[in-house]
Amino acid sequence: MKRIGILIGWLVWTAGVSAQSWSLDDCMKYAVEHATEVKREVVNARQRKQDYQHAVAGFLPTVTGGVQGQYAWGRNIDPETNTYNNVTTFNNYYQLYAELNVFDGFATINALKQAKLSRDYSATAMQKIQDDRAIDVMQKYVDAAYAEASIQIASEKLNESKRMLAKMKRLYELGEKGRPDVVQMESQVAEDEYNLTHQENVAKQSLLALKSAMNFPVDEELKILINEEQNLKLTSDYKEVPESGVNYETVYQAFQHISPDLKSAEYEVERARYDYKIAKGRLLPSLSLGGGISTNYYKNLSQKGQYDGFASQFHNNQGEYLALTLSIPIYNSDRWHSVKKARNDWQLAQVNLEETRRKLHDQIAQAVMDAEGYAKELHQMQKKVASDSLAYHMSSRKFEEGMLSTFDLHTAAQTLLESRIKELQMQMLLIIKQRLVAYYQGENLIK
Numbered sequence: 282m283k284r285i286g287i288l289i290g291w292l293v294w295t296a297g298v299s300a301q302s303w304s305l306d307d308c309m310k311y312a313v314e315h316a317t318e319v320k321r322e323v324v325n326a327r328q329r330k331q332d333y334q335h336a337v338a339g340f341l342p343t344v345t346g347g348v349q350g351q352y353a354w355g356r357n358i359d360p361e362t363n364t365y366n367n368v369t370t371f372n373n374y375y376q377l378y379a380e381l382n383v384f385d386g387f388a389t390i391n392a393l394k395q396a397k398l399s400r401d402y403s404a405t406a407m408q409k410i411q412d413d414r415a416i417d418v419m420q421k422y423v424d425a426a427y428a429e430a431s432i433q434i435a436s437e438k439l440n441e442s443k444r445m446l447a448k449m450k451r452l453y454e455l456g457e458k459g460r461p462d463v464v465q466m467e468s469q470v471a472e473d474e475y476n477l478t479h480q481e482n483v484a485k486q487s488l489l490a491l492k493s494a495m496n497f498p499v500d501e502e503l504k505i506l507i508n509e510e511q512n513l514k515l516t517s518d519y520k521e522v523p524e525s526g527v528n529y530e531t532v533y534q535a536f537q538h539i540s541p542d543l544k545s546a547e548y549e550v551e552r553a554r555y556d557y558k559i560a561k562g563r564l565l566p567s568l569s570l571g572g573g574i575s576t577n578y579y580k581n582l583s584q585k586g587q588y589d590g591f592a593s594q595f596h597n598n599q600g601e602y603l604a605l606t607l608s609i610p611i612y613n614s615d616r617w618h619s620v621k622k623a624r625n626d627w628q629l630a631q632v633n634l635e636e637t638r639r640k641l642h643d644q645i646a647q648a649v650m651d652a653e654g655y656a657k658e659l660h661q662m663q664k665k666v667a668s669d670s671l672a673y674h675m676s677s678r679k680f681e682e683g684m685l686s687t688f689d690l691h692t693a694a695q696t697l698l699e700s701r702i703k704e705l706q707m708q709m710l711l712i713i714k715q716r717l718v719a720y721y722q723g724e725n726l727i728k
Contacts, residue, residue, distance in 0.1 A: 651710070
């Protein structure tokens with residue numbers, strides 16, 4: 282029987298592909314553009330920029346102004362005679378005050394450095410979110426492609442069983458086969474029909490999971506692109522798969538400088554360090570310089586007479602002042618608690634950084650070894666599928682000639698089916714690992 286290879290490729294978009302078919306890169310692009318995490322990070326980046334501007338403004342003086350109007354009537358104390366009188370007065374006060382922070386334990390400077398660090402981190406944060414989303418979609422896409430290809434394998438198996446059932450019935454009519462053989466073959470057809478139905482349900486669930494990862498409308502059709510030939514197909518003479526030559530230590534040493542995960546962990550360490558320095562700075566004395574100008578306008582409404590006008594009083598009553606304020610924190614339990622908490626958070630961030638480095642190293646090593654291992658396993662499985670296909674073809678011939686039982690034919694068919702499913706699984710795993718290794722080597726996930 283002719284061997285039918287179900288090979289799922291990288292599924293690269295070409296001009297001849299139908300616009301209704303989605304390649305792996307198409308799905309990842311769509312997911313990155315429509316992911317809620319990306320939209321949320323856009324807002325976070327805008328907020329980090331605003332925080333940086335606020336930190337810069339912390340070096341500028343604060344300026345406040347005040348205006349007060351007071352209308353009083355009834356018994357009042359006359360400041361000249363220190364006696365009560367009954368008058369109606371109007372007072373109008375104006376004040377303008379500015380204060381400049383001279384020293385605050387370097388808290389303002391460290392806050393600016395921290396805000397600048399956060400602002401520059403926005404690009405890394407966005408890249409991390411996009412890469413995480415793309416990797417998740419890649420996994421879901423391969424799962425969906427695997428499920429679709431499994432349907433084709435199950436369908437071919439069902440068609441072959443139906444063909445054998447029709448031939449079995451013909452041989453039964455000719456008296457060459459018994460009724461038990463026909464019944465057993467009918468059971469095989471029923472089993473294959475169930476397997477096909479099961480694979481169709483799995484495919485629907487996998488496609489739904491892909492839509493969810495892409496943030497794709499559930500009620501709209503999403504048709505993934507499946508090719509029957511791609512660059513994973515080995516030569517027909519089944520030569521040994523050569524070593525890839527990829528050293529995971531070399532890959533790790535290069536990737537650690539551009540890894541979004543590692544950069545994020547390093548950012549958390551630096552941010553926590555600045556939090557600690559800011560908290561310590563609040564334990565130091567602070568010095569501020571202030572100055573202001575004030576004036577007022579007064580009028581006794583109960584007495585008739587000549588009063589200086591508003592402009593004259595506004596000018597003559599002006600007063601200026603300067604203030605130098607030194608604040609020395611003697612004891613504040615909240616500030617000491619903040620220092621200890623910030624120090625613990627900094628140490629925890631350092632521990633998380635080391636763990637991230639270790640996990641990244643292990644992930645790269647695992648991906649490189651898996652890619653090489655799956656390539657070898659696929660090579661062996663392709664040889665096994667070819668052998669099982671030949672064995673099934675010979676078994677079916679012997680069965681037709683009456684030299685083999687129905688049970689033995691079923692066993693040969695089941696062995697071939699399991700081999701083809703295993704081959705397909707190796708192809709899917711190899712696709713993911715090869716793509717991840719390329720990503721760790723500096724290539725973009727989305728091409």
